[in-house]
Amino acid sequence: MNVLHVIANPRPIEKSASKQLATSFFAKLLETNPDVVVNNIDLYQEPPPYLSLDAYNRLNTPLLNPDYTPSKAEEHAITYAKAQAEGLRQADVLVLTMPMWTGGPPAIMKAWFDQVMQPGLMFNIESGVVIPLHQLSKVILLVSSGQVYKEGDERDGITPIIRNIFSFIGVTDIEVAWADGQSPHFFTDGESRKQSALEMAEELAEELSESP
Numbered sequence: 001m002n003v004l005h006v007i008a009n010p011r012p013i014e015k016s017a018s019k020q021l022a023t024s025f026f027a028k029l030l031e032t033n034p035d036v037v038v039n040n041i042d043l044y045q046e047p048p049p050y051l052s053l054d055a056y057n058r059l060n061t062p063l064l065n066p067d068y069t070p071s072k073a074e075e076h077a078i079t080y081a082k083a084q085a086e087g088l089r090q091a092d093v094l095v096l097t098m099p100m101w102t103g104g105p106p107a108i109m110k111a112w113f114d115q116v117m118q119p120g121l122m123f124n125i126e127s128g129v130v131i132p133l134h135q136l137s138k139v140i141l142l143v144s145s146g147q148v149y150k151e152g153d154e155r156d157g158i159t160p161i162i163r164n165i166f167s168f169i170g171v172t173d174i175e176v177a178w179a180d181g182q183s184p185h186f187f188t189d190g191e192s193r194k195q196s197a198l199e200m201a202e203e204l205a206e207e208l209s210e211s212p
């Protein structure tokens with residue numbers, strides 16, 4: 001099993017609840033399934049560019065114009081997107097580690113989605129039908145937040161966008177371990193909430209190891 005782990009959090013692990021979830025998850029996964037191959041991408045080590053007009057044109061125009069010939073600048077503009085999408089296309093499972101920032105994923109995470117979730121990279125569109133170009137079967141979210149969120153909470157700007165992005169390319173199996181209530185300004189039980197999420201992360205790893 002090939003797992004791609006994308007990390008969108010600049011904080012050191014000893015301070016970061018979401019990174020601690022990732023540590024528990026991968027420790028359990030590798031303990032229960034030593035054959036798993038994990039590729040880590042730390043977005044703060046190799047930041048995605050914002051999608052430019054040249055990249056937009058190169059990725060979207062071929063679909064609309066069979067005679068399209070990209071310029072050198074357009075071809076160059078998708079170097080990052082192509083490399084990242086290639087890594088994602090090889091993955092069976094995608095793990096996303098991130099905090100909630102300002103209601104949703106950190107901007108650097110969104111910038112990565114904007115690069116890789118593109119026609120010709122992760123999917124094609126034929127006669128109005130989306131044709132996936134990947135082998136991804138599952139997405140696992142390892143998330144932390146200052147406030148307390150329940151599934152379906154209208155303030156949750158993370159899980160709906162992730163479900164939306166991945167259902168578009170045919171991936172509906174999304175699992176979540178969420179350390180919420182991490183703000184000591186508002187909650188005194190952040191540590192026990194984190195412990196529950198750490199246990200959830202380990203359970204998700206065990207389930208993944210047992211899956212065919």
Ligand SMILES: Cc1cc2nc3c(=O)[nH]c(=O)nc-3n(C[C@H](O)[C@H](O)[C@H](O)COP(=O)(O)O)c2cc1C
Pocket residue numbers: 009011015016017018019098099100101102103104144145146147148182183
């Ligand atoms: C820029 C910024 C924006 C934040 N916005 C939210 C928010 O909208 N909702 C929330 O619950 N927590 C918010 N927080 C709090 C973080 O989600 C919380 O501290 C979390 O534990 C950080 O994750 P980490 O421990 O993995 O770094 C925000 C924190 C920062 C730095």
